[in-house]
Amino acid sequence: MKSFVYISAGFLSLVSSTEAYRPSRPNDLDFTQAQAEAHNCGLVCQQNLRQYEVLDRQVFGDVPFDYEFYETAANFSHSRPGDMLKLRQQNASAYDIPPGTSLWTMQYTSVGVNGTNVPATAFIALPYTKVPEHKTPLVAYAHGTIGVVSACAASSSYNGFDYHSWQLLTGPGYAVVATDYAGLGNNYTSHKYGNPVLNSEDTYFSVVAARKAFPGAFTDKWAAVGHSQGAGTVWGLSENPRVVSKESGDYLGGVSIAPSSRLNDILTAVPLNVGWGFGNEVVNIFQALKFPIQPIVLTPEALKRYPLMYELQLCDTSQAELNADLPNHGIVDFTPSITQHNHEAYIAFQNKYGAATGRKGYKELLVIQAIDDEVINVNATKAAYEDACKIGNIVHLSLYPGLDHDSSVAASSPEWLEWLDNKFTGVATRDSHKCVMETRSVLLDTSR
Template identity: 40%
Template sequence: MLPLFTIFLIAVAVYASTPDRASNFPVSPDVAAQYECGSTCQENIQAASATDLEDFDMPFDFDFYTTAKNFSGSKPGDILKLQPVDPKLAKFPAGIAAYRFQYTSVDLDNSTIPATAFIAFPFVRQKDPFKLVAYAHGTSGVFRGCSPSTSSTFYDYDTWIPLSLAGYAVVGTDYAGLGNNYSAHKYISARVNANDVFWSTIAAQNAFPHSLSREWVSIGHSQGGGASWKLSEHKLVQKNQSGYLGGVAIAPNTRIYDAITQSVNMAAGLSSEDQQKMGSSGYIPSIYFALRAVYPNYTAPFLSTLAKKRFELGELAQLCAAALPAVVSDLGLAEIITSLDEDALSVVKEFQELNAPAQGDKASRPLLVIQGANDTTVFPSLTVKAYEQACEAGNRVRLSIYPGLEHSPLSGASAPQWLEFIDGLFEGRDLHNCSVETVSAFDLEYARTPAEDEL
């Protein structure tokens, strides 16, 4: 590893050349080589960074994302800053009016923490308040410049825009640590991500008290799916006073320790090339930073020295969701994870026990869980296990499995179902029992089902 002072000088030199950017900084071949990132590694990062820069394409407003002066002494759900989004910079459908805001959320240790979010309104003003849906996004990155509210589409991939077109107001948290960098982002820490979703909803209602319904629903994909599921078990939403009606969890991250061990077992016997194609491999760098955010002194002994060096290069360049996996995309899983020793993974297991949904907590509102049968990022077997444990706890969960679908395409393909479910929650239709189904594809043979590496 390079001395910290050297890393600081490199970072200053890189960041100074990109004043309106907060992510995916260019790294010279000489610097990359110091992190044992050769020509293939560098080419992979450069190609993937183009995708990130296309996603997070609005000039980064450092003034807005800086912690508000009125944060000190604020309470959870308080609005700290509010500003309209310039429609000339936005690339979501015409007619949608959007705002960014900073608000006060709650961290893992129950201390207050600033976070940022967006809220989007349909074009036509209604006589009654807009029905409110809280959206929890999937993996966008782990560094401040990877915040959905600095994307011209708010990082939509057939996720929140269908809700807006259906007439709902949508509030979408960035999660604490993305956008605002008061603290590191606690990636897939479902407990604190759920806090961010809940308090963003309260803050939005405080900001627009006459325009948003008191009743609300949550929906999330991947990281956000785990947050939405964990939110459904949150003590703050169990009573009618919360206004919470239920939630949707699409391809939800649940058990990270189980996912890591299953990934390694599945990779055994595969070629290095086939291991690189596993969707779960691409999330290892983000998981490393997730663990470090909760356990700052953790050395991740289950990872190779080479992998950790590459991850530090990703931190130096502040790479987002597409490019961070690229730092190890030329490596097989066996070159990244070198040990499944129980002691080496003990902290990962502790992280899972701290954050995973469906560990026996009671939920008073219904939950729809949607899973792709061909998902190589969130394994279907783990989602089924979580579903079964939630039902054993007496919760009302409906599990729908979509054949042939990978991780990211699932949101759009399942939209008719989750829109109908959300409509039903607002109309008072309830889900009384657990149920599981595999949906029937109209024509699976000719349906477009892209592999994860094509997305």
């Protein structure tokens, strides 16, 4: 029987795996034919769900969902943002993570809509060794889209939802704190998907809490790396005035890879009727916030199925295919009037919760963008870069030819890992105080 170290509000106890875990995950829940049909999900829809739920579960592997850990901590109501509420060491041998890495899961207090406190969860990955007489450099990692319901917590995945991403950091000796974002894992509040402003709060306070979890272990300096949804988060973090305070330490800047920073620009560059799988998630963006303007995205038939995403706790793959059997994946016919209405909703959201929309950037930002990215269009990122630079923010944009959305993280790692090293060691880099956009060359161009 394996055991886990569990720390809550300053006391230490041992919790056996049989006590900590239930034998299934929320997104393992089966459904009845009657339940599906009540939501306009017929036989073909049900077959699709069963097929794609299998793919969802592969993202999480054989690691059971720790229901007790993700429950809201008893001491949450009296906590302050950045407080560490729960800390649990995991059996690293049960996970597919770099050898020698120790893995911890943490619940902490973050900030949500209108400044209210919300619980959030994260994992902390510590490298095997450190440089003698030196503290370990800390990087906050913000992951890409995994889902919008509570079952979809990166910290509950067998590899921390790594796709050649955060694990690139532990080898060079960085400690990683990776937020799930509020609403993923813990269900106290709904997840505010694709929201650079609110997601940046979760990232910021994960660092404050990680320092309380491991006092004196990390360097005062810290940085952030994010991909896709997380890249928008890191861009939002650079514009979050909290980073100039010393509560979290000395924030050096961030790396934003394929940033989902400005919703209207992204959906204008790649319309929803092309990227079908994002229909439910776009609806979630607005419904989770009870936003004053709700866009018209899904057909009435698809809207009847929308609650199944929550009832069955569908994560990214299965929710994306929930409407696969419907014409145009359940996306409405964008008439001129609907297009105008949606534009107003997207712009309103973008201005309030997006990044690179006129806010001051407090720290330097390195943006990585694949020219052939099929999810985040290069022109949307260029527009965000240009607008940020116009108001004096320091952004470096590196364009990579021949890469898609997911491959851009690992393929560009030599650049962004060197950038991080320079930041932590204080090495001055060329053009560090001005905006620069460059296209990177390929070592071996096989397209010729």
